[in-house]
Amino acid sequence: MLEKFLNIFRIPDLRKRVLFTMGILAVYRLGAFIPTPGVNTNQLELLFNSQGGSALGLMDLFGGGNLRRMTIFALGIMPYITASIIFQLLTVVYEPLARIQKEGELGRRKITQWTRYLTVILGVLQSIGIAAILTKQGLVLNPGVGFILMTVLTLTAGTTFIMWLGEQITDRGIGNGMSLLIFAGIVAGLPRGVGDLVQKIQTDAWGSMSLLVVLLLLAGMLAVVAFIVYVERAERRLPIQSARRIVGRRMMGGQSSHLPLKVNSGGVMPIIFASSILSAPLLFGQVQWVQNSKLLQPIMQALTPGYPWYELLNIMGIIFFAYFYVSIIMKPDDIADNFRKSGSFIPGIRPGKRTSDFINDILTRITLVGALYLILVQLVPTFLISGIRFDKIWLIGRVFENLPNWAIHGMGVTFYFGGTSLLIVVGVAMDTINQVESQLIMRHYDGFSPRSGRIRGRKTW
Numbered sequence: 001m002l003e004k005f006l007n008i009f010r011i012p013d014l015r016k017r018v019l020f021t022m023g024i025l026a027v028y029r030l031g032a033f034i035p036t037p038g039v040n041t042n043q044l045e046l047l048f049n050s051q052g053g054s055a056l057g058l059m060d061l062f063g064g065g066n067l068r069r070m071t072i073f074a075l076g077i078m079p080y081i082t083a084s085i086i087f088q089l090l091t092v093v094y095e096p097l098a099r100i101q102k103e104g105e106l107g108r109r110k111i112t113q114w115t116r117y118l119t120v121i122l123g124v125l126q127s128i129g130i131a132a133i134l135t136k137q138g139l140v141l142n143p144g145v146g147f148i149l150m151t152v153l154t155l156t157a158g159t160t161f162i163m164w165l166g167e168q169i170t171d172r173g174i175g176n177g178m179s180l181l182i183f184a185g186i187v188a189g190l191p192r193g194v195g196d197l198v199q200k201i202q203t204d205a206w207g208s209m210s211l212l213v214v215l216l217l218l219a220g221m222l223a224v225v226a227f228i229v230y231v232e233r234a235e236r237r238l239p240i241q242s243a244r245r246i247v248g249r250r251m252m253g254g255q256s257s258h259l260p261l262k263v264n265s266g267g268v269m270p271i272i273f274a275s276s277i278l279s280a281p282l283l284f285g286q287v288q289w290v291q292n293s294k295l296l297q298p299i300m301q302a303l304t305p306g307y308p309w310y311e312l313l314n315i316m317g318i319i320f321f322a323y324f325y326v327s328i329i330m331k332p333d334d335i336a337d338n339f340r341k342s343g344s345f346i347p348g349i350r351p352g353k354r355t356s357d358f359i360n361d362i363l364t365r366i367t368l369v370g371a372l373y374l375i376l377v378q379l380v381p382t383f384l385i386s387g388i389r390f391d392k393i394w395l396i397g398r399v400f401e402n403l404p405n406w407a408i409h410g411m412g413v414t415f416y417f418g419g420t421s422l423l424i425v426v427g428v429a430m431d432t433i434n435q436v437e438s439q440l441i442m443r444h445y446d447g448f449s450p451r452s453g454r455i456r457g458r459k460t461w
Helices: 001-012 014-032 041-050 055-062 078-093 095-101 105-138 145-172 177-187 190-202 205-235 270-284 288-292 296-302 308-331 332-342 353-385 405-409 420-444
Strands: 235-242 245-247 251-252 256-262
Touching: 001 420, 014 145, 014 177, 014 420, 078 095, 078 105, 078 145, 078 270, 078 308, 095 105, 105 145, 105 256, 145 177, 145 190, 177 420, 205 353, 235 353, 256 353, 270 308, 270 353, 270 405, 270 420, 296 308, 308 353, 332 353, 353 420
Parallel strands: none
Antiparallel strands: 235 256, 245 251
16 A cells, blocks of 8 residues: 555656645645634634534534634635535526536636636625624624724635635646545544543543443444445446447447446535535524524524424435536436447437436436435434434424433534534545546556556566
8 A cells, every 4th residue: 555655656747736735735724723803712712612513513614613713714615615506506597607608618617707706705795794793792802894894805815715725726736626625624623523532531421431432433433434435436337338330341349338327426515515505594693683583583593403494404405416416417318419429328228318318217216315325424423413403393392302312412522523524524535536546547557446457567667
């Protein structure tokens, strides 16, 4: 394994890409320690500690802990993700935008540029909301218009700079830039998560069985990681047969291959999209007049992470975005048309419309399995983190009042071990390793995986 790892630095182009990516991530982490001027960070830390696992905790997860410390990167990458979701939805329902996207590279550049503009607008709006919340909570040293303008300028510039860093990684580095920035922020919380578990053992937070409970949690986390890796690599292979044809005096074609359809084609994107959409009303719910409203306050409370209505909407969002993302990256009509042009076909299925319908039916079934897998990975650790407040269900909440305390309020495990963070870490790590492995194999080096298709060059190289 060490030899395979060293192969990365023996290829000049790959070495430059890896070092460039590491440098960008170092700059991102450096910005996580530059505070926003005028904020009482000590009081803000106490506020987050008292609301662990709540809406603020969810937003802090995608910010890599920057919101907790109110740094210049406090908004994180969420405005860009939200802008991307908006434009991807518009390309489906708004025909002129769909035509622009089909113009090729020029059309994609236009949409990317508009996404950047919308990111800045969303950054400004969220910065104003954060400044208002900090002022209402008494966390500002010198409140006033000057603080609001400074906060808007600082946080908007920070999220714009993060967007630029992510694009630089995607263009000149290894892996998806935005996903790697989220990955870096979550991994940075690992020491805090380990320290929290050690503290629970020392203070016997779970009684005399604290050590055993921690060991079971670690074993469960390893089992979840193994399950995630297994499902992420699972695929449905459609057999493909190419027709024979005569070119000159040679018989061409007649070979068998397969079309791999991944069970979870969307990766971590459906869960990120769903969490991003549900995080939109969280800031709105922190405004003082909303909390004092008899009509809006119960609605905002029901949309708090860990409450049944929030979890139900989260499940529906994951299923919707799983199908939506697959519909963008996999188009059965285009696949069937390419088969027809190349003279290939699926055995037993007639070319054209029948092939397209067959592929669409398979995608529909396996995407549902992938969505259920994402839901399972996210909901199971929720019981360990904050529980699900079944006792807050309207009319029938009293039925669940006799449930064990851990089932309703959770076990208070650190947020690092949540299903969302674990899924993002494993998924992004696998995608990055696959890209590095493909670069190694393309240049006749051994990949990381034993079955990666070992290709050796000449011994004289």
